Amino acid sequence: MQVPATPIVRDIVLVGGGHSHVVALRYFAMHPLPGVRITLICTDAHTPYSGMLPGYVAGHYSYDDVHIDLCRLCAATGARFIQAEVMGLDREARTVQLRGRPDIDYDVVSINTGSTPQMRALGATEYAVPVKPITGFNQRWLQLLDKVAQTTRPLSIAIVGGGAGGVELCLAMQYRLRAEADAAGRAAMAPQFSLFTSGGLLPTHNAGVQARFAKVLAERGVQVHLQTPVAEVQAGRLRSAQGEWFDADEVLWVTQAGGGAWLQSTGLALTDNRCIRLHDTLQSITDPRVFAAGDVAAMENFSLEKAGVFAVRMGMPLAINLQRAVQGLPLHPYRPQRHWLALISTGDKFAVASRGALGFGGAWVWRWKDWIDRRFMQRFSVQGVEGLAGMTSAATSANASVQLSADEAQQAQAAVAMRCGGCGAKVGASVLSRALQNLWVQPNPDILLGLDSPDDAAVVRVPPSKALVHSVDFFRAFVDDPYVFGRIAANHALGDLFAMGAQPHTATAIATVPPGVDRQVEATLRQMMQGAVDVLNPVGCTLIGGHSGEGAELALGFAVNGLVDVNDQGQMTGVLRKSGMQPGDVLLLTKPLGTGALFAAHGRAAAKGRWVQAALQSMAQSNQAAAQTLRTFGATACTDLTGFGLIGHTVEMARPSGVQVVLNADALPLLDGALECVQQGLLSSLHSANARQQHVVQNAAQAMGHPLWPLLVDPQTAGGLLASVPANQATACLAALRAQGYAAACAVGHVRTLAAGAAPVHIHIRPEEVDAKHS
Known part of the structure; x- marks a missing residue:
């Protein structure tokens, strides 16, 4: 999660991960503008470099050779990365409209989405x-x-x-x-x-x-x-x-390609091929807050071929003008070159050069093209982006300033002043009310006073023959997309309720938002809370209130309440606890491991974007259906896997059950990239504390020397459920879990009688199988 050194006062939003935008991101990293937040929105975490695509198809390059990792690039350059599909622009409200999630606010927006062939033939x-x-x-x-x-x-x-x-x-x-x-x-x-x-x-x-x-x-x-x-x-x-x-x-x-169909609804002036008509400054002729570049751009005074060379060379002029626009400075015209060089390959390692009336070819031309392409991609490789990480603060120009209204200037001045503590650190009432006014929360007849009629506290009725189950979770943001963070924070908090077999009922939120200009604070809070209620509502959990305050970093937590049945004697029924393990049970895990290591790596711009996005998808998957299935197949004990890691949570189950759990190291399901991260020494800050649990492992010396040891103690966020089920139900239970979408669900161990003096956990290791699986 990026922590801005100064309050955010302006938003530059980049729609699409085209060549112009990746070049612009590098420029923003080397020439940051204080108070300006950069957001990149793209449907994919990796964007292809068109110049190398034929070589990839021909088999000369790998997938990673020809793709720029947008997620990693944003992590290195201090930009937010939002993986979403753009549906339109609300130019009056200055928002980018996204499918299935809240709009993103902008002060200026740039569109570099590439193009789509105009498929007008029937069928x-x-x-x-x-x-x-x-x-x-x-x-x-x-x-x-x-x-x-x-x-x-x-x-x-x-x-x-x-x-x-x-x-x-x-x-x-x-x-x-x-x-x-x-x-x-x-x-x-x-x-x-x-x-x-x-x-x-x-x-x-x-x-x-x-x-x-x-x-x-x-x-x-x-x-x-x-x-x-x-x-x-x-x-x-x-x-x-x-x-x-x-x-x-x-x-x-x-x-011949053109812009996406969604551009037709924007009201911008377009060509017949849906390309955006631009002034020489790369601004739309319709709206000066909208810029465009690359294949989707159509300049009024120049006729440009849809070629990557123009998109790349637009990148720096575009970045300069976007910054000048938020500073209120005159913009510079972009002048494309009159002649340009095309290097066209013939499938094999042979290419033809074409420039104006010139044309020549040979194997050496392909090698020349290969050198040019690789040099460009090197700027966006792991090594290339490492030099960008941390550059933002060092390169900030003290003389750069953003044009603000009088009211915004007052808000910005207040945001950089010494901040109050106590109730003085609360988010302003008007900002809070605007951020929450469009939230729809799940109605619940048991709520007597809630968000719809706010008071000093919420009032909730406990239904007859029910008992309340309480839990609380809170943590700092680990991803720059506040909507995704809100979804995962809510899902993580609900995990304790699902693990115990409780029906979620109500939730109160505790949110921390970095100080800034009202519009930016409001937008961040709205995104985060919309993500949360999008998780709470479907499971019947009603948001009834909360507290919001200022802090250095974005953070969110929930106090959640669930309901379980109680009989006439006041005893709970249908509740799963950690302490019910029986010898002979099989231990099941519903989600893969590795979130701690992956997001430690992501914070250093060292994790591949597709690894990060796959981990976020896993974290956003609810444990509700898995919990119901585990109960159906007679689960004897259950917990959700969170910060203490697999070994820590296994001990919490084994000790009160009076048993020993044997974990099969070679059976562990892992998130893509998790093993690579720990092998590079990229570990969570909680790893050291969790690793000190070796005294609970019977064969600690052997286990700690195993390559998978770091993942056995890796802290998880919104992890899976860890449950023991009778051995004769394990196979059917796993089949049901996988049918419900828990593709990584597997048996990770078994339960046996605890011998006198033995530790509660034993790690079963077969080195030859581990080497074969993870080499």
């Missing part, structure tokens, strides 16, 4: 695969690789689009698929390729380059159909505008 959206967005294409490409490996006849693959992108992709796919067929001894099964273009080949390049590629395509056996626009696509075939049908098991669409 194209159903039966053809657009190359952009590239994430969707990559999934289909991997499926096609598997399909070709298993086919019993040569497939026919059609590429629609005769520009540089279509030709380059066609040759790269053909090279890879033919090479894999040859290697498998299935040369006769290599696919047949055809290319369709409504005009000629590479129309924006010179005649010499066009002739060179026409020759290469002919030599490779690609059937090229010039002046043949595609009018219709069906399953297994396509039809030209001239009415001729062609076989096509797979159709890839690489035609």
Whole structure:
């Protein structure tokens, strides 16, 4: 979680992880503007570099070679990363509208979402695969690789689009698929390729380059159909505008691209292809608060080809103008170069250079292209972003200032003054009421006074034949997205109730928000609390009140109450406790381990974005259904896995049960990247305290020398349920858990009688199996 050195007074929001925005993020890290928060919104944690995509398809590069890790880049540069789908802009309210979650406020917004092919042919959206967005294409490409490996006849693959992108992709796919067929001894099964273009080949390049590629395509056996626009696509075939049908098991669409459909609802001036019309300053001609760059940009005074070189070179001018806009300074015009160099590969390690009337090719051109591409990507590699981490405070310019209104200036001055303690540290009443006014909370007839009619305290009726179960949790934010943090904080707090078999009933919140200008404080609080109620409402838990105050870091906690049944004698029924383990029981865990190590690494910009996002998804998964299933299959004891780690919580179950638990180290389910993080020494700050529990382990010396020991004591946030079930129910229980979506659920140990003088935990280790699994 980024901790701003100065109060936040302005928000620059970047929509999309395109080339311009990743360059802009580097600029912001090296030239930070005090009081300005940068937020990147993207549907994916990794963004592809288009220049290396054909090389990836051809098999010359790995996935990580050609993708920029946006989550890691944001962690290193001090920006917030929000993984979400953008649905529109509310330009009057100055918010970015997102699918399924609250809007994000902006002062200025930039759009660099790339482009999408205009698939106007009948049936194209159903039966053809657009190359952009590239994430969707990559999934289909991997499926096609598997399909070709298993086919019993040569497939026919059609590429629609005769520009540089279509030709380059066609040759790269053909090279890879033919090479894999040859290697498998299935040369006769290599696919047949055809290319369709409504005009000629590479129309924006010179005649010499066009002739060179026409020759290469002919030599490779690609059937090229010039002046043949595609009018219709069906399953297994396509039809030209001239009415001729062609076989096509797979159709890839690489035609002239444009902006996403959501742009039509923004009211911005767009081209026919839904690109945003811009002044030379990269501002929309409609709204000076909206900027754009890359493929989605259409400059009024310049005609630019949809090429990565322009997107990259727009990055720095864009960043400068975004900062100048929030400072109230005049903006600088962007002047694109008149001539630019294109390096177009032919699938194999050979490329053709094209610049104006010049054209030349060779293996050395491919090596040149490879050097240029790798040098660019190096700036965004692990080593490249390490130098950016911590640069923000060191590079801050003391002379930079943001233009504020008189009221905002007063708020900012108050935010940097010596802060009061006690009730003086409460969030302002008007800010709080605006942040909460649109929250919808689950209605509950037992609530006599709650948020709908706030008083000094809430009043809640306890239903007859019920007892209250109380729990409380509170922690600092570990992720920069306040909505996601709110969801996980609420889910974590509910875990204790689910583990005991209680029905969630009510919750009160304790929130800490860094001081700042009212608009920014309100937006952060609104995002965080919306995330929380989006978790509380579905499980029937009503938010009835709470307290909010200022603090150096964002933090959130909940006091939660649940209900359990009591009989006429006042005894609880249906309650699961930690102390019910029986010898012979099997120990089940419903979620994978590793959140502590992963977020320790994330705080150092050392965890891959896809690892972090997968961990967040695991943490956001409710334990409610798992708890119900465990009770159905006769669970004898249960707890939720949190800060004390697997060993700590196992001891809490074993000791009061009077048994010994044998944990199978090689059976532990791990989050992607967790093992890599601990192997690099990236450990949670609570790791050392948890590791001092070795005295509770029977074979501590052996266990502590094992590579998985750090994950046995890794503190978990919103972890899974740890439960003992009778051995004859374990297999069926695991099957039910996995069917409910707990894909990593597994048996991690068993319970046995505690021998005299023995420790409550024994780690069962089979080194040969562990080495084979985790090497």
